Amino acid sequence: MKKEDLATSKNINLAAVELDYEGFRKLASNPHLTVHERIGFPAAYREKFEQAIFEDICRKLPCLRETNKVIVDIGPGCANLPRMLIDLCARNGHVLILVDSQEMLDQLPDAPHVRKVNGFFPGNVEAVRTAAGGPVHAVLSYSVLQYLFVEANPFRVMDIVIDMLVEGGEVMFGDIPNASKRKRFFLSEGGIQFHRNFTGSDDLPTLPSIGSGQNMIDDSVLLGLMTRAHSHGCDAYLVPQPSTLPMANRRDDLLVRKP
Ligand SMILES: C[S@@+](CC[C@H](N)C(=O)[O-])C[C@H]1O[C@@H](n2cnc3c(N)ncnc32)[C@H](O)[C@@H]1O
Structure with a gap:
Protein backbone atom coordinates (compact mmCIF):
# COMPACT_ATOMS: atom_id res chain seq x y z
CA MET A 1 0.00 0.00 0.00
CA LYS A 2 1.31 3.49 -0.88
CA LYS A 3 1.76 5.94 1.98
CA GLU A 4 -0.67 8.44 0.35
CA ASP A 5 -3.42 5.77 0.49
CA LEU A 6 -3.22 5.69 4.31
CA ALA A 7 -5.05 9.02 4.32
CA THR A 8 -7.94 7.91 2.11
CA SER A 9 -8.40 4.11 1.98
CA LYS A 10 -11.46 2.59 3.64
CA ASN A 11 -9.85 -0.80 4.19
CA ILE A 12 -6.34 -0.85 5.60
CA ASN A 13 -4.69 -4.03 6.87
CA LEU A 14 -2.88 -2.36 9.74
CA ALA A 15 -0.89 -5.52 10.52
CA ALA A 16 0.68 -5.31 7.05
CA VAL A 17 1.59 -1.60 7.12
CA GLU A 18 4.99 -0.44 8.39
CA LEU A 19 4.07 2.74 10.19
CA ASP A 20 6.31 5.71 10.83
CA TYR A 21 5.74 9.35 11.82
CA GLU A 22 4.61 10.31 8.30
CA GLY A 23 2.41 7.23 8.05
CA PHE A 24 0.67 8.17 11.31
CA ARG A 25 0.09 11.71 9.98
CA LYS A 26 -1.72 10.20 7.02
CA LEU A 27 -3.75 7.77 9.15
CA ALA A 28 -4.77 10.64 11.43
CA SER A 29 -6.38 12.44 8.47
CA ASN A 30 -8.33 9.39 7.21
CA PRO A 31 -12.05 10.06 7.79
CA HIS A 32 -12.98 6.37 7.36
CA LEU A 33 -11.00 5.12 10.36
CA THR A 34 -11.87 4.80 14.04
CA VAL A 35 -9.69 6.64 16.56
CA HIS A 36 -7.97 3.32 17.32
CA GLU A 37 -7.18 2.66 13.67
CA ARG A 38 -5.81 6.19 13.29
CA ILE A 39 -3.13 5.31 15.83
CA GLY A 40 -2.39 2.00 14.13
CA PHE A 41 -4.41 -0.42 16.29
CA PRO A 42 -7.21 -2.73 15.17
CA ALA A 43 -10.15 -2.04 17.54
CA ALA A 44 -9.76 -5.48 19.20
CA TYR A 45 -6.43 -4.42 20.73
CA ARG A 46 -7.72 -1.20 22.27
CA GLU A 47 -11.52 -0.69 22.36
CA LYS A 48 -12.25 -2.54 25.61
CA PHE A 49 -8.85 -2.06 27.21
CA PRO A 177 7.19 -4.61 21.63
CA ASN A 178 10.17 -6.73 22.72
CA ALA A 179 11.17 -9.25 20.03
CA SER A 180 13.14 -11.32 22.58
CA LYS A 181 10.15 -11.57 24.92
CA ARG A 182 7.91 -12.53 21.99
CA LYS A 183 10.34 -15.27 21.00
CA ARG A 184 10.57 -16.61 24.57
CA PHE A 185 6.78 -16.71 24.75
CA PHE A 186 6.26 -18.49 21.43
CA LEU A 187 8.87 -21.11 22.32
CA SER A 188 6.90 -22.00 25.46
CA GLU A 189 4.01 -24.49 25.67
CA GLY A 190 1.70 -21.62 26.66
CA GLY A 191 2.82 -19.55 23.68
CA ILE A 192 2.32 -22.43 21.22
CA GLN A 193 -1.19 -23.02 22.61
CA PHE A 194 -1.94 -19.27 22.42
CA HIS A 195 -0.87 -19.23 18.76
CA ARG A 196 -2.97 -22.30 17.96
CA ASN A 197 -6.06 -20.84 19.63
CA PHE A 198 -5.52 -17.52 17.83
CA THR A 199 -5.01 -19.00 14.35
CA GLY A 200 -7.32 -22.01 14.71
CA SER A 201 -4.56 -24.22 13.27
CA ASP A 202 -2.12 -26.83 14.58
CA ASP A 203 0.87 -24.91 13.24
CA LEU A 204 3.80 -23.83 15.35
CA PRO A 205 4.37 -20.05 15.67
CA THR A 206 6.80 -18.63 13.11
CA LEU A 207 9.90 -17.27 14.81
CA PRO A 208 12.16 -14.62 13.25
CA SER A 209 15.40 -15.91 11.74
CA ILE A 210 18.78 -14.46 12.70
CA GLY A 211 19.22 -11.03 11.10
CA SER A 212 15.52 -10.48 10.37
CA GLY A 213 14.86 -8.23 13.35
CA GLN A 214 16.54 -5.07 12.06
CA ASN A 215 13.82 -2.62 13.06
CA MET A 216 12.79 -4.42 16.20
C1 LIG B 1 0.82 3.74 18.26
S1 LIG B 1 0.45 5.44 18.44
C2 LIG B 1 0.27 5.57 20.21
C3 LIG B 1 -0.67 6.68 20.63
C4 LIG B 1 -0.94 6.79 22.12
N1 LIG B 1 0.29 6.98 22.88
C5 LIG B 1 -1.68 5.58 22.61
O1 LIG B 1 -1.04 4.63 23.05
O2 LIG B 1 -2.92 5.58 22.55
C6 LIG B 1 2.02 6.24 18.14
C7 LIG B 1 1.93 7.75 18.17
O3 LIG B 1 3.25 8.28 18.23
C8 LIG B 1 3.34 9.37 17.34
N2 LIG B 1 4.76 9.48 16.97
C9 LIG B 1 5.52 8.56 16.34
N3 LIG B 1 6.78 9.03 16.19
C10 LIG B 1 6.80 10.26 16.73
C11 LIG B 1 7.81 11.26 16.88
N4 LIG B 1 9.06 11.06 16.48
N5 LIG B 1 7.46 12.44 17.47
C12 LIG B 1 6.20 12.65 17.91
N6 LIG B 1 5.21 11.74 17.81
C13 LIG B 1 5.51 10.56 17.22
C14 LIG B 1 2.42 9.01 16.19
O4 LIG B 1 2.03 10.14 15.44
C15 LIG B 1 1.26 8.36 16.94
O5 LIG B 1 0.32 9.31 17.33
Whole structure:
Protein backbone atom coordinates (compact mmCIF):
# COMPACT_ATOMS: atom_id res chain seq x y z
CA MET A 1 0.00 0.00 0.00
CA LYS A 2 1.31 3.49 -0.88
CA LYS A 3 1.76 5.94 1.98
CA GLU A 4 -0.67 8.44 0.35
CA ASP A 5 -3.42 5.77 0.49
CA LEU A 6 -3.22 5.69 4.31
CA ALA A 7 -5.05 9.02 4.32
CA THR A 8 -7.94 7.91 2.11
CA SER A 9 -8.40 4.11 1.98
CA LYS A 10 -11.46 2.59 3.64
CA ASN A 11 -9.85 -0.80 4.19
CA ILE A 12 -6.34 -0.85 5.60
CA ASN A 13 -4.69 -4.03 6.87
CA LEU A 14 -2.88 -2.36 9.74
CA ALA A 15 -0.89 -5.52 10.52
CA ALA A 16 0.68 -5.31 7.05
CA VAL A 17 1.59 -1.60 7.12
CA GLU A 18 4.99 -0.44 8.39
CA LEU A 19 4.07 2.74 10.19
CA ASP A 20 6.31 5.71 10.83
CA TYR A 21 5.74 9.35 11.82
CA GLU A 22 4.61 10.31 8.30
CA GLY A 23 2.41 7.23 8.05
CA PHE A 24 0.67 8.17 11.31
CA ARG A 25 0.09 11.71 9.98
CA LYS A 26 -1.72 10.20 7.02
CA LEU A 27 -3.75 7.77 9.15
CA ALA A 28 -4.77 10.64 11.43
CA SER A 29 -6.38 12.44 8.47
CA ASN A 30 -8.33 9.39 7.21
CA PRO A 31 -12.05 10.06 7.79
CA HIS A 32 -12.98 6.37 7.36
CA LEU A 33 -11.00 5.12 10.36
CA THR A 34 -11.87 4.80 14.04
CA VAL A 35 -9.69 6.64 16.56
CA HIS A 36 -7.97 3.32 17.32
CA GLU A 37 -7.18 2.66 13.67
CA ARG A 38 -5.81 6.19 13.29
CA ILE A 39 -3.13 5.31 15.83
CA GLY A 40 -2.39 2.00 14.13
CA PHE A 41 -4.41 -0.42 16.29
CA PRO A 42 -7.21 -2.73 15.17
CA ALA A 43 -10.15 -2.04 17.54
CA ALA A 44 -9.76 -5.48 19.20
CA TYR A 45 -6.43 -4.42 20.73
CA ARG A 46 -7.72 -1.20 22.27
CA GLU A 47 -11.52 -0.69 22.36
CA LYS A 48 -12.25 -2.54 25.61
CA PHE A 49 -8.85 -2.06 27.21
CA GLU A 50 -8.22 1.67 27.42
CA GLN A 51 -9.48 2.08 30.99
CA ALA A 52 -7.26 -0.80 32.20
CA ILE A 53 -4.28 0.61 30.26
CA PHE A 54 -4.84 4.05 31.76
CA GLU A 55 -5.05 2.63 35.31
CA ASP A 56 -1.78 0.77 34.69
CA ILE A 57 -0.15 4.01 33.47
CA CYS A 58 -1.33 5.82 36.62
CA ARG A 59 0.15 3.06 38.82
CA LYS A 60 3.49 3.30 37.00
CA LEU A 61 3.66 7.13 36.98
CA PRO A 62 2.58 7.85 40.56
CA CYS A 63 3.05 11.61 40.22
CA LEU A 64 -0.05 11.70 37.97
CA ARG A 65 -2.09 11.20 41.14
CA GLU A 66 -0.39 14.18 42.86
CA THR A 67 -1.26 17.82 42.15
CA ASN A 68 0.22 20.78 40.25
CA LYS A 69 2.87 18.93 38.24
CA VAL A 70 4.18 19.34 34.69
CA ILE A 71 3.52 16.29 32.53
CA VAL A 72 4.74 15.59 28.96
CA ASP A 73 3.13 12.99 26.68
CA ILE A 74 5.29 12.17 23.63
CA GLY A 75 3.12 10.65 20.90
CA PRO A 76 -0.34 10.84 22.54
CA GLY A 77 -2.12 10.02 19.27
CA CYS A 78 -5.82 10.79 19.03
CA ALA A 79 -7.67 7.94 20.75
CA ASN A 80 -8.97 7.86 24.32
CA LEU A 81 -5.80 7.54 26.45
CA PRO A 82 -4.83 11.22 25.90
CA ARG A 83 -8.44 12.27 26.56
CA MET A 84 -8.31 10.43 29.91
CA LEU A 85 -4.96 12.07 30.64
CA ILE A 86 -6.30 15.54 29.74
CA ASP A 87 -9.21 15.01 32.18
CA LEU A 88 -6.97 13.67 34.98
CA CYS A 89 -4.55 16.59 34.56
CA ALA A 90 -7.45 19.07 34.74
CA ARG A 91 -8.70 17.47 37.99
CA ASN A 92 -5.22 17.43 39.55
CA GLY A 93 -4.07 20.88 38.44
CA HIS A 94 -1.27 19.58 36.18
CA VAL A 95 0.04 21.32 33.07
CA LEU A 96 0.05 18.81 30.20
CA ILE A 97 2.27 19.10 27.13
CA LEU A 98 1.18 16.95 24.19
CA VAL A 99 3.81 16.27 21.51
CA ASP A 100 2.71 14.78 18.19
CA SER A 101 1.95 15.73 14.58
CA GLN A 102 -0.48 18.59 14.01
CA GLU A 103 -2.89 16.09 12.42
CA MET A 104 -3.04 14.04 15.66
CA LEU A 105 -3.10 17.05 18.00
CA ASP A 106 -5.94 18.74 16.09
CA GLN A 107 -8.23 15.88 17.10
CA LEU A 108 -7.65 16.30 20.82
CA PRO A 109 -9.61 18.86 22.83
CA ASP A 110 -8.02 22.20 23.73
CA ALA A 111 -8.04 23.26 27.36
CA PRO A 112 -6.33 25.96 29.46
CA HIS A 113 -3.97 23.40 31.06
CA VAL A 114 -3.04 21.73 27.74
CA ARG A 115 -0.13 22.89 25.57
CA LYS A 116 0.26 21.26 22.18
CA VAL A 117 3.68 21.04 20.52
CA ASN A 118 3.59 19.70 16.99
CA GLY A 119 6.36 18.03 15.05
CA PHE A 120 8.79 15.15 15.17
CA PHE A 121 10.33 14.46 18.58
CA PRO A 122 13.15 14.96 19.51
CA GLY A 123 13.66 17.48 16.66
CA ASN A 124 11.18 19.80 18.39
CA VAL A 125 12.65 19.42 21.89
CA GLU A 126 13.33 23.15 22.32
CA ALA A 127 9.64 23.89 21.71
CA VAL A 128 8.77 21.19 24.26
CA ARG A 129 11.11 22.78 26.82
CA THR A 130 9.59 26.20 26.15
CA ALA A 131 6.07 24.83 26.56
CA ALA A 132 7.08 23.16 29.84
CA GLY A 133 8.60 26.40 31.12
CA GLY A 134 10.95 24.49 33.44
CA PRO A 135 11.73 20.96 34.60
CA VAL A 136 9.15 18.25 34.03
CA HIS A 137 7.76 15.88 36.67
CA ALA A 138 6.68 13.02 34.42
CA VAL A 139 7.13 11.94 30.81
CA LEU A 140 4.81 9.39 29.24
CA SER A 141 5.44 7.83 25.84
CA TYR A 142 3.08 4.92 25.33
CA SER A 143 3.46 2.62 22.34
CA VAL A 144 5.87 5.06 20.67
CA LEU A 145 9.45 3.91 21.45
CA GLN A 146 9.32 1.34 18.64
CA TYR A 147 8.91 4.21 16.14
CA LEU A 148 11.54 6.41 17.79
CA PHE A 149 13.87 3.38 17.64
CA VAL A 150 13.64 3.28 13.84
CA GLU A 151 13.47 6.99 13.05
CA ALA A 152 15.48 8.64 15.81
CA ASN A 153 18.37 7.69 18.09
CA PRO A 154 16.72 6.09 21.16
CA PHE A 155 19.78 6.80 23.32
CA ARG A 156 19.52 10.49 22.46
CA VAL A 157 15.81 10.33 23.25
CA MET A 158 16.68 8.86 26.66
CA ASP A 159 19.33 11.57 27.25
CA ILE A 160 16.93 14.37 26.33
CA VAL A 161 14.01 13.04 28.35
CA ILE A 162 16.16 12.56 31.46
CA ASP A 163 17.60 16.05 31.01
CA MET A 164 14.07 17.51 31.07
CA LEU A 165 13.26 15.85 34.44
CA VAL A 166 13.09 17.51 37.83
CA GLU A 167 14.77 15.60 40.70
CA GLY A 168 12.36 12.83 41.63
CA GLY A 169 10.91 12.93 38.10
CA GLU A 170 9.67 9.81 36.38
CA VAL A 171 9.40 8.42 32.84
CA MET A 172 7.33 5.64 31.34
CA PHE A 173 8.17 4.29 27.90
CA GLY A 174 5.17 1.99 27.80
CA ASP A 175 3.89 -0.82 25.61
CA ILE A 176 7.24 -1.60 23.96
CA PRO A 177 7.19 -4.61 21.63
CA ASN A 178 10.17 -6.73 22.72
CA ALA A 179 11.17 -9.25 20.03
CA SER A 180 13.14 -11.32 22.58
CA LYS A 181 10.15 -11.57 24.92
CA ARG A 182 7.91 -12.53 21.99
CA LYS A 183 10.34 -15.27 21.00
CA ARG A 184 10.57 -16.61 24.57
CA PHE A 185 6.78 -16.71 24.75
CA PHE A 186 6.26 -18.49 21.43
CA LEU A 187 8.87 -21.11 22.32
CA SER A 188 6.90 -22.00 25.46
CA GLU A 189 4.01 -24.49 25.67
CA GLY A 190 1.70 -21.62 26.66
CA GLY A 191 2.82 -19.55 23.68
CA ILE A 192 2.32 -22.43 21.22
CA GLN A 193 -1.19 -23.02 22.61
CA PHE A 194 -1.94 -19.27 22.42
CA HIS A 195 -0.87 -19.23 18.76
CA ARG A 196 -2.97 -22.30 17.96
CA ASN A 197 -6.06 -20.84 19.63
CA PHE A 198 -5.52 -17.52 17.83
CA THR A 199 -5.01 -19.00 14.35
CA GLY A 200 -7.32 -22.01 14.71
CA SER A 201 -4.56 -24.22 13.27
CA ASP A 202 -2.12 -26.83 14.58
CA ASP A 203 0.87 -24.91 13.24
CA LEU A 204 3.80 -23.83 15.35
CA PRO A 205 4.37 -20.05 15.67
CA THR A 206 6.80 -18.63 13.11
CA LEU A 207 9.90 -17.27 14.81
CA PRO A 208 12.16 -14.62 13.25
CA SER A 209 15.40 -15.91 11.74
CA ILE A 210 18.78 -14.46 12.70
CA GLY A 211 19.22 -11.03 11.10
CA SER A 212 15.52 -10.48 10.37
CA GLY A 213 14.86 -8.23 13.35
CA GLN A 214 16.54 -5.07 12.06
CA ASN A 215 13.82 -2.62 13.06
CA MET A 216 12.79 -4.42 16.20
CA ILE A 217 13.51 -3.60 19.79
CA ASP A 218 14.83 -6.59 21.72
CA ASP A 219 16.40 -7.30 25.14
CA SER A 220 19.74 -5.82 24.01
CA VAL A 221 18.13 -2.45 23.18
CA LEU A 222 16.14 -2.31 26.39
CA LEU A 223 19.12 -3.30 28.55
CA GLY A 224 21.20 -0.70 26.69
CA LEU A 225 18.62 2.01 27.37
CA MET A 226 18.51 1.03 31.04
CA THR A 227 22.30 1.24 31.23
CA ARG A 228 22.12 4.66 29.56
CA ALA A 229 19.61 5.85 32.18
CA HIS A 230 21.85 4.48 34.94
CA SER A 231 24.79 6.41 33.50
CA HIS A 232 22.75 9.61 33.94
CA GLY A 233 22.25 8.82 37.64
CA CYS A 234 18.74 7.43 37.21
CA ASP A 235 17.14 4.17 38.27
CA ALA A 236 15.57 2.13 35.47
CA TYR A 237 13.22 -0.85 35.56
CA LEU A 238 11.83 -3.17 32.91
CA VAL A 239 8.40 -4.21 34.16
CA PRO A 240 5.55 -6.36 32.86
CA GLN A 241 2.07 -5.26 31.89
CA PRO A 242 -0.91 -6.79 33.71
CA SER A 243 -1.63 -10.15 32.06
CA THR A 244 -5.13 -8.90 31.23
CA LEU A 245 -3.80 -6.42 28.67
CA PRO A 246 -3.94 -7.72 25.09
CA MET A 247 -0.22 -7.70 24.28
CA ALA A 248 1.22 -8.38 27.73
CA ASN A 249 2.87 -11.61 26.55
CA ARG A 250 5.19 -9.75 24.15
CA ARG A 251 5.45 -6.17 25.40
CA ASP A 252 7.36 -4.52 28.25
CA ASP A 253 7.24 -1.17 30.03
CA LEU A 254 10.48 0.74 30.73
CA LEU A 255 10.34 2.99 33.80
CA VAL A 256 13.00 5.56 34.70
CA ARG A 257 13.23 7.48 37.98
CA LYS A 258 15.55 10.41 38.71
CA PRO A 259 16.49 10.14 42.41
C1 LIG B 1 0.82 3.74 18.26
S1 LIG B 1 0.45 5.44 18.44
C2 LIG B 1 0.27 5.57 20.21
C3 LIG B 1 -0.67 6.68 20.63
C4 LIG B 1 -0.94 6.79 22.12
N1 LIG B 1 0.29 6.98 22.88
C5 LIG B 1 -1.68 5.58 22.61
O1 LIG B 1 -1.04 4.63 23.05
O2 LIG B 1 -2.92 5.58 22.55
C6 LIG B 1 2.02 6.24 18.14
C7 LIG B 1 1.93 7.75 18.17
O3 LIG B 1 3.25 8.28 18.23
C8 LIG B 1 3.34 9.37 17.34
N2 LIG B 1 4.76 9.48 16.97
C9 LIG B 1 5.52 8.56 16.34
N3 LIG B 1 6.78 9.03 16.19
C10 LIG B 1 6.80 10.26 16.73
C11 LIG B 1 7.81 11.26 16.88
N4 LIG B 1 9.06 11.06 16.48
N5 LIG B 1 7.46 12.44 17.47
C12 LIG B 1 6.20 12.65 17.91
N6 LIG B 1 5.21 11.74 17.81
C13 LIG B 1 5.51 10.56 17.22
C14 LIG B 1 2.42 9.01 16.19
O4 LIG B 1 2.03 10.14 15.44
C15 LIG B 1 1.26 8.36 16.94
O5 LIG B 1 0.32 9.31 17.33
